[in-house]
Amino acid sequence: MNDLELIDDYFSGRLPVEERARFETSLQTNSQLADAVAFYLLARQAAQNEARANQKARFETLRKKSASVRPMPVRSRIALAACLLLVLGLGGYWFFQQQTPSATELADQYIQQKYSRLTTTMAEKSDSLQLGVNLYNDGKLTEAGAVFSDLLHRQPNDDRALKLAGLVSLRTGRYDQAIIFFHRLGEQTDLFANPGLFLEALTRLKRGQPTDNHQAEVLLKIVIGHNLEGKAEAEELIRKL
Known part of the structure; x- marks a missing residue:
């Protein structure tokens, strides 16, 4: 498989999770691969721009054709306008209230609901974790992050500390670190x-970076397909995306 095929599979979500991880690691050290990714993204953006331009041109053609059609009688236009006003008056408010929230808004709602506070069971049998959780729940996220970072310095693979440090980074807007x-x-x-x-x-x-929504959807489908923790929540998010 050449680089462009690999890159396309990555951004299309066709790479298995292990190969996706290897690709992301290589991207950080392989300048040729990074250049190929940049070329791929630029080419894809150009194709999207061309598609939009073609669509705009087709719309302009239809608009010019419609302008040559015999205009609707005044009485008919008034009746049509009255019907539209009635529809908008009855359903407009409902329509705008029912607009689907963005992926970022969905994520923010879930974070606020589930992770504004932590359960103390996450820190049982660990004084350091308990201290960090208490600080987190008191809104002292910077101090909590320092506690979890210190614990990870001593125990780099502690799963609870990784989760908690990630949540602090997520809550404080340091998404790359999270x-x-x-x-x-x-x-x-x-x-x-x-x-x-x-x-x-x-x-x-x-x-919400350009490829994040697609990569998030791929991850959510893996969670669902492998029955991992967060499956129910992943199914709910997938339905709303």
């Missing part, structure tokens, strides 16, 4: 329950 923590958590295969992939997907939805 993704690193959750990705490291998601790579641990010996846990009874692992929310890493789900939390990484949630963070990507919140960050």
